[in-house]
Amino acid sequence: xxxxxxxxxxxxxxxxxxxxxxxxxxxxxxxxxxxxxxxxxxxxxxxxxxxxxxxxxxxxxxxxxxxxxxxxxxxxxxxxxxxxxxxxxxxxxxxxxxxxxxxxxxxxxxxxxxxxxxxxxxxxxxxxxxxxxxxxxxxxxxxxxxxxxxxxxxxxxxxxxxxxxxxxxxxxxxxxxxxxxxxxxxxxxxxxxxxxxxxxxxxxxxxxxxxxxxxxxxxxxxxxxxxxxxxxxxxxxxxxxxxxxxxxxxxxxxxxxxxxxxxxxxxxxxxxxxxxxxxxxxxxxxxxxxxxxxxxxxxxxxxxxxxxxxxxxxxxxxxxxxxx
Amino acid sequence: xxxxxxxxxxxxxxxxxxxxxxxxxxxxxxxxxxxxxxxxxxxxxxxxxxxxxxxxxxxxxxxxxxxxxxxxxxxxxxxxxxxxxxxxxxxxxxxxxxxxxxxxxxxxxxxxxxxxxxxxxxxxxxxxxxxxxxxxxxxxxxxxxxxxxxxxxxxxxxxxxxxxxxxxxxxxxxxxxx
Numbered sequence: 001x002x003x004x005x006x007x008x009x010x011x012x013x014x015x016x017x018x019x020x021x022x023x024x025x026x027x028x029x030x031x032x033x034x035x036x037x038x039x040x041x042x043x044x045x046x047x048x049x050x051x052x053x054x055x056x057x058x059x060x061x062x063x064x065x066x067x068x069x070x071x072x073x074x075x076x077x078x079x080x081x082x083x084x085x086x087x088x089x090x091x092x093x094x095x096x097x098x099x100x101x102x103x104x105x106x107x108x109x110x111x112x113x114x115x116x117x118x119x120x121x122x123x124x125x126x127x128x129x130x131x132x133x134x135x136x137x138x139x140x141x142x143x144x145x146x147x148x149x150x151x152x153x154x155x156x157x158x159x160x161x162x163x164x165x166x167x168x169x170x171x172x173x174x175x176x177x178x179x180x181x182x183x184x185x186x187x188x189x190x191x192x193x194x195x196x197x198x199x200x201x202x203x204x205x206x207x208x209x210x211x212x213x214x215x216x217x218x219x220x221x222x223x224x225x226x227x228x229x230x231x232x233x234x235x236x237x238x239x240x241x242x243x244x245x246x247x248x249x250x251x252x253x254x255x256x257x258x259x260x261x262x263x264x265x266x267x268x269x270x271x272x273x274x275x276x277x278x279x280x281x282x283x284x285x286x287x288x289x290x291x292x293x294x295x296x297x298x299x300x301x302x303x304x305x306x307x308x309x310x311x312x313x314x315x316x317x318x319x320x321x322x323x324x
Numbered sequence: 325x326x327x328x329x330x331x332x333x334x335x336x337x338x339x340x341x342x343x344x345x346x347x348x349x350x351x352x353x354x355x356x357x358x359x360x361x362x363x364x365x366x367x368x369x370x371x372x373x374x375x376x377x378x379x380x381x382x383x384x385x386x387x388x389x390x391x392x393x394x395x396x397x398x399x400x401x402x403x404x405x406x407x408x409x410x411x412x413x414x415x416x417x418x419x420x421x422x423x424x425x426x427x428x429x430x431x432x433x434x435x436x437x438x439x440x441x442x443x444x445x446x447x448x449x450x451x452x453x454x455x456x457x458x459x460x461x462x463x464x465x466x467x468x469x470x471x472x473x474x475x476x477x478x479x480x481x482x483x484x485x486x487x488x489x490x491x492x493x494x495x496x497x498x499x500x501x502x
Contacts, residue, residue, distance in 0.1 A: 039483065040482060043482065067486075074485055075486075078490060086489050088489075093476055108476065109476055121479075184491070186488075215473065240477050244473060247466055250466075258478075261480065263474070263479055263480075265473065265474040276464070276465040280461070283460050283463040285463045285467045285468070285471055286491055288474070303467075303471060305478065305480070
């Protein structure tokens with residue numbers, strides 16, 4: 001096609017401007033924001049016990065979850081496949097793996113994650129997502145209101161949330177990509193909201209002689225060691241920077257970037273002494289996209305609940321400058 | 325004359341042939357308009373800094389909706405020693421319409437609405453993330469460790485409590501019992 005032909009098309013389609021020029025950008029609605037706020041508050045203050053199904057790809061798993069609000073303790077028990085159980089208290093998360101007799105211990109960090117204050121968190125979300133109400137529906141025996149978070153760009157996924165009209169408890173959550181396809185979905189099939197006996201959130205495992213893998217999380221300043229992410233993804237801010245241990249004893253640095261709902265972690269570890277081969281490039285594990293790179297004799301692994309391109313973009317901007 | 329302007333821009337005219345179009349460009353008129361428009365089109369094809377976020381998706385959708393057998397007939401000029409790299413690849417109809425929309429959109433999209441979008445490569449090759457995912461490698465052997473470490477700081481936990489933790493364990497297949 002020559003320029004002449006292109007110019008002819010230009011002349012023939014003057015109305016194309018209509019769709020692009022000054023198109024009213026969709027805006028969050030007050031009702032949408034109010035419902036989202038109600039959901040966050042419910043998650044923080046309710047006790048409940050129920051069964052939910054997690055679907056991702058062609059995988060489907062059923063789990064039981066119980067929360068005691070007054071102690072802020074929660075237990076998740078996966079009922080399909082390999083038995084595992086996770087108990088979260090105010091400060092720690094313990095993952096029990098009975099088949100390998102291992103407990104993985106980690107520090108609970110989301111309570112310190114930004115922005116801790118709900119109104120700030122929601123106004124940050126409104127910058128990256130358009131928050132609107134959708135039609136009510138019935139889920140797990142509850143009448144639910146729904147709210148949709150439509151991403152403002154292609155760097156993140158969208159979400160639809162179903163919440164009990166009465167309490168705001170989240171009954172169902174769906175993550176979707178730019179084509180509208182479901183990336184993952186959580187659905188309660190049975191739920192009882194209200195006080196729960198404390199023993200229901202205790203691990204069933206005594207785990208006294210089990211191997212303990214403690215993540216030994218400590219705040220860190222990786223820039224001091226020469227590491228930076230030279231260009232942050234629009235809408236994502238650094239919210240955490242620590243050193244920790246992976247697996248049994250591998251020390252790594254971790255930076256977490258978040259837009260308020262999605263998060264991407266950048267892990268940096270030295271290449272020396274690594275037994276396994278490094279496979280640079282994009283990969284995925286379940287709903288997570290992963291990107292691996294070698295930089296300055298280190299391995300950079302970026303993991304995120306975001307489209308593959310976003311994970312890769314962050315990975316590509318990790319830089320090392322030897323500190324003076 | 326417009327064809328000559330076009331060829332002049334591509335460096336495809338011999339010196340003798342350039343005289344006429346160059347002369348025409350001296351005066352403000354049709355020739356200069358063509359020159360301006362063609363440059364705008366070229367720029368738009370190469371650079372899309374002011375494109376809205378959904379634009380690339382719409383381009384992709386338009387390209388995907390093309391009738392089959394749209395293997396673009398590449399208009400590759402005969403190799404000339406002097407030819408600049410200013411290739412003018414064959415454009416499918418959708419892409420050229422999109423190019424026009426790009427030009428106009430660039431004029432109207434206000435700066436504050438602009439989202440930094442990745443570069444749109446010369447059509448018809450779409451940007452990497454739009455249609456075909458780049459070939460994936462196998463995840464790291466210790467992918468579960470990374471995912472577990474990541475899950476702890478996910479803001480989804482504030483929205484859904486511990487429910488999202490099922491994700492990190494859902495991929496662990498049961499080790500074969502001896």
